[in-house]
Amino acid sequence: MELSKNFEPGPIEEKWYQHWLQKEYFKSTPDHREAYTIVMPPPNVTGVLHMGHCLNNTIQDVLIRNARMHGKNACWVPGTDHASIATEAKVVAMLRERGIAKSSLSREEFLAYAWEWKEKYGGIILQQLKKLGCSLDWDRTSFTMDKDYYDSVIKVFIDLHQKGMIYRGKRMVNWDPVSQTALSDEEVIFKEVDSKLYYVQYQLAEDPSKHITVATTRPETILGDVAICVNPADERFENWVGKEVIVPLINRKIKVIADEYVEADFGTGALKITPAHDKNDHLIGTKHHLPIIDTLDATGKFTSVDLMPEQPSAQVLSYNGMDRFALRKKIVEDIEAIGKLEKTESYKGQVGTSERTGAVIESRLSMQWFMNMQLFMQKKPQTLSSVMQDEIQFHPAKTKNTYSHWMENIKDWCISRQLWWGQRIPAWYDAEGKCVVAANEASAKEAYKKEFGSEIQTLRQDEDCLDTWFSSWLWPMEVFKGISQPNNAEINYYYPTTTLVTGQDIIFFWVARMIMAGYEYKNDLPFKDVYFTGMVRDKQGRKMSKQLGNSPDLLGLIEQYGADATRFGIMIAAPAGNDLLFDESALEQGRNFNNKMWNALKLIKMWEGKQAPSSSTDNQFALDWFEQRLQQVKSEVQELMQQYRLSEALKTIYSLIWDDFCSWYLEWVKPGFEQPIDPAVYQQTISFYTELLQLLHPFMPFITEEIYHLLDKRSEDLCVRQAQTAQATKPAILEKGLLLKNAITGIRDVRNRQQIKPKETISLHIQTAQSDLYQSIESILGKQINSSSIQYADHSVANTFTTVIGKDTFYIESLQPINATQQKEELVKELNHLKGFLQSVEKKLSNEKFVQNAKPEVLALEQKKQSDALAKIQVIEDSLASIG
């Protein structure tokens, strides 16, 4: 069989993925084994794969494949999220392009378009995950708007409403005037913007010659002013509190009030209070029983509806329908025209924007549905305590702080959204606005009768739908039908799931709420471990974004480097919870690693037809040593996997394959040119390589499966091959391996420094007290340093290069002329280093307090350091003396 020069990933990936699917390796059904369950954080149904998904899903696949190879019943559930805001925004944009306005459509018509869109683009992302090699149980693919899922969300809403944890109320919400919906605090992004601070004068009602100046960034809300507030301790305004001032343009008389909320240092120390348009103003307004005057409509345009009782002037009425930003300009002009604008300053302020539409958020009073979080937390304190007491383990642990801080300051969750794409709120109203909550119209009518005592003919259902997170918080349960069919066999087997892998940015949106739902509906935690990934950033540490164009095309990368190399590149640089700085050179490293393994395969295949038994035991040490290294690394890797230190586990395997296996082991057992290999060594090498492939498989599934099958005839696939537990190691062999490596490296260093040509052989003389140790590794040593002979000496050898390794001295005989001065310099340098080291050790040992206080093993170690250093100094001094 002819193997290509380099590894070619493309066709192999397709071949193996289809094979695994056909063998149903990814399929899971409950059985006697322990379940290892991961539910995939469902991506937006119309989303495309980006670097964040790549990181996230590669990690999950590594965990799932590792579990599958360790006797677990591995179940990884795929799915998508209907993502109400994002998807509806996309559909609205699509319709707009076709010249259709959402407002011209009925709810049913709009939803028909939305489903059409979902069928067309939904699930592309799941297909892309196959390219990455993700071993998902595709038969379990779920969608948060599947029939059962939808009904479960409604069921939960009704249930929580009955339990008194969901209520309806007028609240200050973050209003997005573009998508005309309320947003949760978490969906609002604060941005620093350059704005202006306008200094506006309010005349004193009783004496128009006096005025108070207010600094505001939002003059367009001035017509909604109901008070001026100052700090009670502010002496400047002592005489003003309780008096009336006049709001410019509208000439409304309002009171000056005092509240500690106002900071005397900011602006002029006087704050205008507009309860309809600012959260804090609303708080103060409520506290001081002030009226609320709303001057902006749902689209952010001026409306005089609330002003009508005051009979506004023609000027004020002319503002009607003006957009908030145009209005700001106009009002500033008009205030200036009446001489009430004192000055304007530029100001850097924070402004909230919508995560989805980018629009500047308005604080707005509106009727919304809320979940009472304080009440919930009183009922299910486990939501917090399970995390703090590590029943649910967060990785990295520092994320616990973030979690507890949020949970302890939890605010009510606004769960209604002014959207159509999503679960429609099961609330029904009569003409007067009286409300009942029920699953459908018929039961709503029944409920109405029960509650209000009269029959009703027509009820109108709430137009709004539920926050997306109000459906995804049920994800770990409802993918197993845990809500729609409680206590079915699957939910009881797979739940609690084992591990959740997700981004830190949705710890509150999603992780916290799944924990809540878990305790409420299953009385159990939803997962045992949470692995938080960081954000994927570019090389310069910038967030990846469409605007910056720094987000690489993932499928292009897979095409270019292969899925395995892509997985390698992202995993090698991804410590838990830290941001990942994506650098394409890591993928190159992954591709090079593929080639390295491919070439190791080629070497071993060359031996296939060239074998002859040998009586020589020259290779015995290489076999013994690599066996030990393998066992050692195997247990290290399992340890690291258990601690979720995946990138370190990969690094460890990488170095075992590249350095220990390829650079040391294969070179040690490689026969000379045209020489046959011993069949036992050949077989052992295949067995070693097989184990290495098995270790690496979770990280790089395609190439490992391919090489595994090329290496030998196999009756099973690597994908489901069960791992053997690591055996205890023999330290003596590992130590001897270290000695051998050090000797080889040390002598090669001398060859390099002395410019001894690679092809030129040398003669080696070893002066050592442990010559029997060297004899068993002599043939490997000789081969690796290209020596023609190795002898043992009990004294220095003239006309040689001298180097000291460990406690042994090596004399290297070659054709190169000897430079005694240079040799001396090098030895002296080494000697000085050792003497410095010895000094620091002796300083410790001569310290009485150290000797008294240090643990015995620490003391013994220091004493060993001392004697070792002394012995080595002696050896170097002898060598120096012999050079003369």
Place this chain on the structure above:
RNA sequence: GGGAGCAUAGCUCAGUUGGUUUAGAGCAUCUGCCUUACAAGCAGAGGGUCCGCGGUUCGAACCCGUGUGCUCCCA
């Protein structure tokens, strides 16, 4: 304004309750090699005031305080 986190080689990061040879790895760099598996490679090397200052301790990259810089979350 409130809270959290981070700072170790040119870059990305390890460093497990303070003691493991006067700090480790990968990448990058430099030197020498087209050695019959691999130049996408091999062999070897150099490179650090562990952010500054102060403290605790026999002993600090690690603990405490403080300053500086960066990041994130919440107002």
